[in-house]
Amino acid sequence: MAVAISIHHLNHHFGHGQLQKQVLFDIELEINSGEIVIMTGPSGSGKTTLLTLVGGLRSAQSGSLKVLDQELYGAGATELTLARRHNGYIFQAHNLHHSLTALQNVKMGLELHPHLLLPDMEKRAAAMLEHVGLGDRLHSYPDDLSGGQKQRVAIARALVSHPKIVLADEPTAALDKKSGRDVVNLMQTLAKEQGGTILLVTHDNRILDIADRIVYMEDGCLGKNSNALETVG
Numbered sequence: 001m002a003v004a005i006s007i008h009h010l011n012h013h014f015g016h017g018q019l020q021k022q023v024l025f026d027i028e029l030e031i032n033s034g035e036i037v038i039m040t041g042p043s044g045s046g047k048t049t050l051l052t053l054v055g056g057l058r059s060a061q062s063g064s065l066k067v068l069d070q071e072l073y074g075a076g077a078t079e080l081t082l083a084r085r086h087n088g089y090i091f092q093a094h095n096l097h098h099s100l101t102a103l104q105n106v107k108m109g110l111e112l113h114p115h116l117l118l119p120d121m122e123k124r125a126a127a128m129l130e131h132v133g134l135g136d137r138l139h140s141y142p143d144d145l146s147g148g149q150k151q152r153v154a155i156a157r158a159l160v161s162h163p164k165i166v167l168a169d170e171p172t173a174a175l176d177k178k179s180g181r182d183v184v185n186l187m188q189t190l191a192k193e194q195g196g197t198i199l200l201v202t203h204d205n206r207i208l209d210i211a212d213r214i215v216y217m218e219d220g221c222l223g224k225n226s227n228a229l230e231t232v233g
């Protein structure tokens, strides 16, 4: 099976000189194409830092970090920007643009794909919103949507470009049990339909069953069994 994400000997530090602090230690992780991996662990253990490195949102400082066969260690700003085009990002609901409608927010997920003409973007964005059950809320603003609906808009925006890699950070944090379950089911279905790979950070034990594998981060180290298949559910 093809490997989508391959991480070896990855360390990460914040700050400089005496204030330098190491937050990731010798991370080893391989994720196959189409796999759904959940990363759990205590607050401050380094999960978001690792997710943002994989997403090309910060630069790798050492070791090797390959995403879709592209080495991101040593990659320049342009290469990182290009690498980000393969990714869909789902964070907590608040990162929708409040002055834009649901449709306009989802359309933004296609703006890095300039080969599409505007009417095609509109059509794809509307179809995606229909797919997540919001066909009747295309022109609603985020403030007029519930937490679960906002998160479904965020999922539609992340997945509208059919990204090969989906990175999600606490996607259910602001949601009640049913809405949380709905959004992860949706992510799982869409990612499987599109053949995408998901790396999802969560503290939410209620959604662990969607994972093909769970890895555990503690004090900047990934659990030794992180490469062993640990099937749940």
Ligand SMILES: Nc1ncnc2c1ncn2[C@@H]1O[C@H](COP(=O)(O)OP(=O)(O)OP(=O)(O)O)[C@@H](O)[C@H]1O
Binding pocket: 014, 015, 023, 041, 042, 043, 044, 045, 046, 047, 048, 049, 050
């Ligand atoms: N930009 C930054 N500058 C300095 N230190 C940072 C920065 N971002 C994170 N850290 C530190 O790195 C460590 C890991 O943080 P990170 O956000 O990756 O943890 P986390 O496991 O995602 O936590 P949480 O579950 O609370 O989101 C923490 O000690 C945090 O304070």
